[in-house]
Amino acid sequence: MEIAHPYLLFLGDVPDALAAKTALGIVDWRPEWCLGQFRLPGCAADAKLPDMTIAEAAAAGVRTMVVGAVNAGGVLPDHWVVPIVEALHTGLDVASGLHMRLADDPEIRAAAERTGRKLHDVRHTSERFPTGKGTKRPGxxxxxxxxxxxxxxxxxxxxxxxxxxxxxxxxxxxxxxxxxxxxxxxxxxxxxxxxxxxxxxxxxxxxxxxxxxxxxxxxxxxxxxxxxxxxxxxxxxxxxxxxxxxxxxxxxxxxxxxxxxxxxxxxxxxxxxxxxxxxxxxxxxxxxxxxxxxxxxxxxxxxxxxxxxxxxxxxxxxxxxxxxxxxxxxxxxxxx
Amino acid sequence: MEIAHPYLLFLGDVPDALAAKTALGIVDWRPEWCLGQFRLPGCAADAKLPDMTIAEAAAAGVRTMVVGAVNAGGVLPDHWVVPIVEALHTGLDVASGLHMRLADDPEIRAAAERTGRKLHDVRHTSERFPTGKGTKRPGxxxxxxxxxxxxxxxxxxxxxxxxxxxxxxxxxxxxxxxxxxxxxxxxxxxxxxxxxxxxxxxxxxxxxxxxxxxxxxxxxxxxxxxxxxxxxxxxxxxxxxxxxxxxxxxxxxxxxxxxxxxxxxxxxxxxxxxxxxxxxxxxxxxxxxxxxxxxxxxxxxxxxxxxxxxxxxxxxxxxxxxxxxxxxxxxxxxxx
The missing domain is CATH 3.40.50.300 (P-loop containing nucleotide triphosphate hydrolases)
Known part of the structure; x- marks a missing residue:
């Protein structure tokens, strides 16, 4: 899976920084890929990036919105679906580290199909790999x-x-x-x-x-x-x-x-x-x-x-x- | 996954015994569970069981038809779908060792839903397991x-x-x-x-x-x-x-x-x-x-x-x- 950058980090409305540790890890190591953060009212996490709307992020050149936070239970809350659908309609791909697949939500799936944008669920893989061969390779x-x-x-x-x-x-x-x-x-x-x-x-x-x-x-x-x-x-x-x-x-x-x-x-x-x-x-x-x-x-x-x-x-x-x-x-x- | 027995072994129309080795392995070790075999014209494998129609198998008390053969490529050929659907309609569950899931065929899925019979894909598991704990257990x-x-x-x-x-x-x-x-x-x-x-x-x-x-x-x-x-x-x-x-x-x-x-x-x-x-x-x-x-x-x-x-x-x-x-x-x- 190849995820296009730069990123807009979606932090949702999580109650503490720990719930956004995926986003914070990305900023630590790839600050140059992270143009902004998008937070919902009540969000207690802060990746110390400019707060941006999805439209502003798209205008700034963002290519993927990363769902870099987990709410309690690891599921996708209904009120996160709206901004994800908006991101797809604004021309961004969406990548998620949640246990639940983005495409399992019918609204998100429909929006991705309609817009032709990509959904990345990094905890899942649909890639088919061959079995390992164990043959020494260069490098x-x-x-x-x-x-x-x-x-x-x-x-x-x-x-x-x-x-x-x-x-x-x-x-x-x-x-x-x-x-x-x-x-x-x-x-x-x-x-x-x-x-x-x-x-x-x-x-x-x-x-x-x-x-x-x-x-x-x-x-x-x-x-x-x-x-x-x-x-x-x-x-x-x-x-x-x-x-x-x-x-x-x-x-x-x-x-x-x-x-x-x-x-x-x-x-x-x-x-x-x-x-x-x-x-x-x-x-x-x-x-x-x-x-x-x-x-x-x-x-x-x-x-x-x-x-x-x-x-x-x-x-x-x-x-x-x-x-x-x-x-x-x-x-x-x-x-x- | 628990598969109800006795079994009817479906051998399809495979060209040799090797393609039916799953069925032959079952007969070797659980002959008392295998009441019969169901073969299509041209089948070159023989599990040395009575040949039965699906209706005869159901009358004899069979509870599951086992797809115990693989055709070239490991996919489910169209002409195997008909007997699988018939087995479901006759009141049997169907279990398969194919790479392809039975439920991925729309006719088979519809028949299973309509009849309430079970489909078992033993190469796949939908069971959610906890991670291993490594704690010593009795036995x-x-x-x-x-x-x-x-x-x-x-x-x-x-x-x-x-x-x-x-x-x-x-x-x-x-x-x-x-x-x-x-x-x-x-x-x-x-x-x-x-x-x-x-x-x-x-x-x-x-x-x-x-x-x-x-x-x-x-x-x-x-x-x-x-x-x-x-x-x-x-x-x-x-x-x-x-x-x-x-x-x-x-x-x-x-x-x-x-x-x-x-x-x-x-x-x-x-x-x-x-x-x-x-x-x-x-x-x-x-x-x-x-x-x-x-x-x-x-x-x-x-x-x-x-x-x-x-x-x-x-x-x-x-x-x-x-x-x-x-x-x-x-x-x-x-x-x-």
Whole structure:
């Protein structure tokens, strides 16, 4: 799926910033694609963009309105349908991260058919993928993996894209989750693909490329998460990464949504190498990204230094300290 | 999905037995559920059941007509629609293993709505599963795993059901693939589930049970298959098996559909134990099922003896020699 930009971010009338976190993530990483926000009366979220009407957005060159907020229950409220239909009639495509498909609403479907505009439901995919082949393809790839879900895998891949481009690498973030798809304007929410096609979809997301081009593939879940490890393994095999970075949140004691303790970083490195060798025998770990947001400065620095020491790898917090040490490691193994 | 039996097997007018292998698999394992077959002129497949008209089948007590054959291309030919509609009007449900959904044909959908009969598309699932939790549940479970796809995992699980029941175990085959769903009248084609819900679907397929009850869960793919390993890992975590049997075809040199060599049995045992411990720390291998159909008697016996010796585990071919040695091993660890 390819989503045309620039975007108008639709925030609805959500009660807090958390409900608009998809929109806020897009602004963080693609401010140049976000020309404005459209809010309904009572909206408590603010992406710090100019407020625009849909007509103003179209006049400013916006091509897609992104529904970047979720209301309680994740369904599409009736009073959001009116602006979505208006956007279609004004010549914009509409993209949504809601669980419910836009096209399942009869008014929206009719408006899209009448106007010929596109509806993108990034949590769903109608794309038919071949099954994965596991054949080595040209180009270099890095995958972010995790000790758990929601530990910074998307953020780390995006921060690496920025840092590597700054050093002159040809490098592209490759999205595998819904916010990532909005940020890159392309990709597939891999957890929504039919199980048989996980690795095949990733082969499509990160296709053959120039020998010195880097795909920075957003990881999902964890090989040690009892709910989602199948997704993580299919993603690892499809991405066939040359390099991977382990993402970790050191204050977490249980894996998200279940009772299982977190695996150690060493266990994640070891199992990732072991399974990853199937489609890339040269796979190696190039660093550890630690999310230290819940630690004070002293503890953060100590935790990072201890991880680097224990594993003989560069470690950092991408937000607090940047990923230069990990890019150094990449440069050491794969000089430009 | 629960499919009512007894069945009438619809074989269409397929040109050979291979195209009817779903139907033949059902007759092999559930002859008592199969009252007859319905064939169109020119059909070259024969399930060795009485040929019946749909009206005769209904009079004999049949409750579901199973489309147990695939024509070239896997689509539903127009001249198969007529008998399917007739079956619905005669009071039968219709179940299909075709890639195309029965309900996507407007005549079939209209007939099902008019008659109130059920359509089952076992390659698809509309069931919404929760994500897997990985919490240990009561009951005992055995999973068949493989060095590759199509090495006898379904057959081995079914043969174990038969052998264990004969010894007085409470044991039920649990289907995770389309033919298995017809054979057990229940289950989910796990490769058709959305990726996020693989392990959750398996938790539903093999739910909490009496402490001495065995679920014999049909495996899929292989942890070493680059196309399908994600499915295999989610299945392993969801099944949380106490015991597993490795299935192997010794003459195969490449994994099905890809260029990768087969892993060794030792590698499969090792990685299955390592990953399986996440949801069942007591997981153990209880035997090796070797498909020796391409070997002569001497080579078959030798291959089996060598595998048993190399791994210190019982080994057998379920068809040629039966699985008694593996049931002995189960009885040794879990006496009735």
């Amino acid at each position: 270099l790839r890095l995958l972010t993996v995790g000790t758990d879900c929601s530990v910074g895998k998307k953020y780390t891949a995006l921060a690496l894209e920025k840092a590597m481009r700054a050093r002159g690498y040809a490098a592209d973030f490759r999205a595998t989750g819904q916010t990532g798809v909005f940020i890159s304007g392309r990709g597939v929410a891999i957890d929504a693909v039919v199980a048989d096609f996980i690795s095949g979809a990733v082969e499509w997301i990160a296709p053959a490329a120039d020998p010195d081009h880097w795909d920075l593939v957003e990881g999902q879940g964890s090989l040690f998460h009892p709910s989602f490890a199948g997704v993580s393994l299919g993603l690892l095999h499809g991405a066939q990464p040359d390099a991977f970075v382990v993402c970790h949140e050191p204050t977490r004691t249980r894996m998200r949504g279940v009772q299982h303790p977190l695996p150690s970083i060493a266990e994640v490195i070891d199992l990732t190498v072991r399974c990853g060798r199937l489609t890339n025998p040269a796979i190696r770990c190039v660093g550890i990204a630690i999310n230290t947001e819940h630690l004070n400065d002293v503890d953060a620095a100590h935790t990072i230094a201890a991880a680097a020491d224990a594993h003989g790898l560069p470690a950092s917090d991408p937000i607090r300290f940047g990923l230069e040490p990990i890019v150094d490691e990449i440069e050491r193994h794969w000089p430009r | 005992l479970r055995l999973l068949t795993v493989g060095t590759d796809c199509s090495v006898g995992k379904k057959y081995t699980a079914l043969a174990l059901e038969k052998a264990m029941r004969a010894r007085g175990y409470a044991a039920d085959f649990r289907a995770t693939g389309q033919t298995g769903v017809f054979i057990s009248g229940r289950g989910v084609a796990i490769d058709a589930v959305v990726a996020d819900f693989i392990s959750g679907a398996v938790e539903w397929i093999a739910p909490a049970a009496d402490p001495d009850h065995w679920d014999l869960v049909e495996g899929q793919g292989s942890l070493f298959h680059p196309s399908f390993a994600g499915v295999s890992l989610g299945l392993l975590h969801g099944a949380q098996p106490d015991a597993f049997v490795v299935c192997h075809e010794p003459t195969r040199t490449r994994m099905r559909g890809v260029q990768h060599p087969l892993p060794s049995i030792a590698e499969v045992i090792d990685l299955t134990v390592r990953c399986g411990r996440l949801t069942n720390p007591a997981i153990r291998c209880v035997g090796i099922a070797i498909n020796t159909e391409h070997l002569n008697d001497v080579d078959a016996a030798h291959t089996i003896a060598a595998a048993a010796d190399a791994h210190g585990l019982p080994a057998s071919d379920p068809i040629r020699f039966g699985l008694e040695p593996i049931v002995d091993e189960i009885e040794r660890h879990w006496p009735r």
